[in-house]
Amino acid sequence: QVQLVESGGGLVQPGGSLNLSCVGSGSSFDTMAWYRQTPGKQRELVAIVTAIGSAIYANSVKGRFTISRNNAENTLSLQMNSLRPEDTAVYYCHAKVYSTNTNYWGQGTQVTVAS
Numbered sequence: 001q002v003q004l005v006e007s008g009g010g011l012v013q014p015g016g017s018l019n020l021s022c023v024g025s026g027s028s029f030d031t032m033a034w035y036r037q038t039p040g041k042q043r044e045l046v047a048i049v050t051a052i053g054s055a056i057y058a059n060s061v062k063g064r065f066t067i068s069r070n071n072a073e074n075t076l077s078l079q080m081n082s083l084r085p086e087d088t089a090v091y092y093c094h095a096k097v098y099s100t101n102t103n104y105w106g107q108g109t110q111v112t113v114a115s
Contacts, residue, residue: 002026002104004093009109016083016113022076022093022106029095029104032069032076036089036111043092047078061087083113 008020020034033048047067049055055067066079076093093106 002095002102004095004104004106006091006093006106006109009091009111011112011114012083013115014084014113017079017081018083018111020078020080020091020093020109020111024074024076024093024095024104027095027097027104028071028074030098031096033094033096034067034076034078035092035094036087037092037108038089046091049076080111083111085113087111088113 003025004022006020006022008018010018012018031048031050034046035043036046037043045058046061047055047057047065049067049069051071057065064080064082069076088111090108090110092108095104
């Protein structure tokens with residue numbers, strides 16, 4: 001059974017930092033990514049990284065967030081710096097296996113940026 005389990009969310013003040021982690025099990029993955037969603041809005045891509053470490057970021061987080069993965073440990077991280085209130089959302093870990101065209105999602109972790 002394939003699972004993605006996130007951790008690391010919480011409450012932080014504007015300008016602060018958080019590090020999100022995702023641990024995958026049951027499969028190796030081609031791409032891994034972080035998405036986020038706020039009530040009433042579509043889930044949006046925050047950052048995605050390939051198996052060889054190439055990363056793409058949403059314009060809104062470029063220069064502030066860093067995505068990284070450890071293929072040996074099947075983990076994904078998102079270092080978030082200079083957080084803003086508009087970064088408040090539920091953050092989801094996503095992974096895709098190209099050979100089966102299957103998408104996997106974690107359960108989500110809440111990030112709240114407020115004074």
